[in-house]
Amino acid sequence: MSHSSVVPPRSRLVTRREALRRGSLFLGGAILGGALLPRLFAQPPAQDEPSYPSVDAPDHPIAKGRLSMANGKISVTRVTENHVMISGIGGNIGAFVGEDSVLVVDCGSGLPPATEGLRKTLKELSDKPVRYVVNTHWHYDHTDGNANLRGLGATLVAHNAVRTRLSSAHAIPFFNATFSAAPREALPTITFDHELELDLGSEQVRLVHVPLAHTDGDAYVLWPKSNVLQTGDLLFSGSYPFIDGSCGGSLEGMIVAEEHLLTVVKPDTRIIPGHGPVSTRADLIASLEMLRTVRDRIAKLRAAGKSAEQAVAAKPLADLDAKWGQGFLNTDNFIRLVYSL
Ligand SMILES: [Zn+2]
16 A cells, blocks of 8 residues: 555544544543553654554554453354354454355454454354355454464455455554554455355355445345345444544445345344344344434534534434443544544
């Protein structure tokens, strides 16, 4: 990736003050964990050459979040007879036992003890080999375990933008963070543009790309026969979603993506979301309605010339807070995120 693609566009640059505010807020987040003000903010980006601190520094909040992710408690929820959701070590992981092999979708932490825990959980699920690992998008809480599962002999499969993002350093200004390139063994080796089908013997599993929603490389995974959908972060069930504007994600894109997902689910489809419990079509509809409400209310504030902080102060989502604002992003931070997109 060229230098210019690592550096965000001018309009997305954050001031040191904003970075401080965001950093301190994110430190309290459920995923990043911890409650320490990072020293990294003491080094503001140079004016003409903005850069964001590396998440490889042990005191970066994302480094701390990765450690806490690695020490999460694994829990297993049965989705169908041959399909489970594994949670607790990052984004939700789906594991499907096919005729002669296992398909894993997303893989959470790449650090022990989560890596050993995931291997053990998969072994308990089936003695068949893990043949494929699909990444629904490039974010670390869904891909950090790639090399671990590749070590079991799995082939890594993803949309081609996932490979592109993982192959190079990438900054996410909203997190005040630069992610370094992933090692070779963590990169997807089979990539696709629009859609790919994997034959698991007992079922043809569909991987379908949705453009510019949560990121630029989102794909959902559909099991038409057993009636299961895994959305990746196109659905945060029961909480406000993070949307990655640093690689083309947008609120409107999320709305279009969830409208599309509604066309592929049936009333009784079981949905494995990126975050949150195993869900239903009704949960997807509730998320979509929430996103539309947020879009309309924030658009009014923007049209009235309000700044992000004025919008936060106006409390436009007060009635949504109890239901949606208790997850990774609280209501105020979600308003700031939407304003930053
Ligand atoms: Zn994500």
